[in-house]
Amino acid sequence: xxxxxxxxxxxxxxxxxxxxxxxGGGTVGPEHLLLALLDREASRGSFALAALGLPVxxxxxxxxxxxxxxxxxxxxxxxxxxxxxxxIDVTAIVSRVEExxxxxxxxxxxxxxxxxxxxxxxxxxxxxxxxxxxxxxLAHRDRHIGDEHLLLALTARPGPPAExxxxxxxxxxxxxxxxxxxxxxxxG
Numbered sequence: 001x002x003x004x005x006x007x008x009x010x011x012x013x014x015x016x017x018x019x020x021x022x023x024g025g026g027t028v029g030p031e032h033l034l035l036a037l038l039d040r041e042a043s044r045g046s047f048a049l050a051a052l053g054l055p056v057x058x059x060x061x062x063x064x065x066x067x068x069x070x071x072x073x074x075x076x077x078x079x080x081x082x083x084x085x086x087x088i089d090v091t092a093i094v095s096r097v098e099e100x101x102x103x104x105x106x107x108x109x110x111x112x113x114x115x116x117x118x119x120x121x122x123x124x125x126x127x128x129x130x131x132x133x134x135x136x137x138l139a140h141r142d143r144h145i146g147d148e149h150l151l152l153a154l155t156a157r158p159g160p161p162a163e164x165x166x167x168x169x170x171x172x173x174x175x176x177x178x179x180x181x182x183x184x185x186x187x188g
Contacts, residue, residue, distance in 0.1 A: 004134070008043040008147040012036045013130075020120045027123040029074070030154055031066050034161040037151055038062060044179065045147035051178045052170045062164055069160035071098075076163045129153045140180060148179050 002010070015036025020028045038059045040046045046056065054062065072080060072090055080090040122130070132153035137145045154161045155172040165171070 004137070004143075004145050006144045006146045008040060008045065009133075009145050009150055012040065012045075012147045012150055015039055016126070017119055026120050028120050028126045029123050030125050030129050030157075030159060030161045031070065031074075033126060033129055033150060034066060034154055034165070035063065037147060037154070040147055043147045045151040048148055048151065048175055048178045049170060052168075052174055054168055054170060062168055065164035065167060066160060069164065074160060076158065076160050078158070078163070125157075125159070128157065132156055148175075151175060152179070 002013075005013070012033060013036075016028050016032040019032040019035045020026075023032075025032075037045055037049075038056075041056055049059070050056070069076065072094055075083075075090060083090055129150065130153070133145050133149040136152045136156070137143075137149045142149070152172060152175050155165055155170065155175055156162070162172075
C-alpha cells in the first residue's frame with residue numbers, strides 16, 4: 001500500500017513515528033498521525049486545513065485538544081460523557097491519578113519496561129486510518145494516497161482526532177467539500 005503514498009503522505013507516516021517516539025510511546029496511534037499532519041506545510045492537507053480556518057500558525061489549540069484527550073487515556077469527550085451517565089467522573093479520576101503519579105500518568109506515553117528498543121509499531125487504530133485513506137482515495141478515483149486522504153480518514157472515524165478537529169470546524173464533510181468541490185481534484 002505504501003507504494004501508492006505520495007511524498008507528503010510518507011512524510012506524515014514518518015512524522016507520526018517520530019511523534020510517538022518523542023512522547024516515549026510504543027505504539028503509533030491516530031493522534032500521532034494528526035500531529036504529523038499539523039506540522040505539514042504546502043501540501044493538499046495543509047491547504048485544506050488552512051481553507052477551513054486552521055493555518056499552520058493557528059494549529060496549537062488542536063495540539064492542546066489532543067493532549068487533553070491523551071491525559072484522559074485517549075477517551076473522547078463522547079466516551080467521557082457516556083461514562084458520566086453511568087456515574088463515572090473521568091475528570092475526577094484523571095485528577096486523582098495525576099495527584100498520585102504525576103501529570104500525564106494515564107496518557108500511555110511512558111516507556112514500558114522490557115519493551116524492545118526500536119521503531120514503534122502502528123496500532124490497530126492507526127492501521128485502520130491508513131486502510132481508510134486507501135478506500136477514500138479509491139472512492140474519489142485518486143491514483144495516489146496523499147496527506148489529504150489521511151486527514152479525511154481521521155475525520156471519518158470516531159475518536160479524539162476527529163472530535164478535536166470538529167471543534168475547530170474541520171469535519172469529514174467540510175474537508176470533502178474543500179478538497180473536491182469544483183470538479184475532481186486529483187492527488188499526485
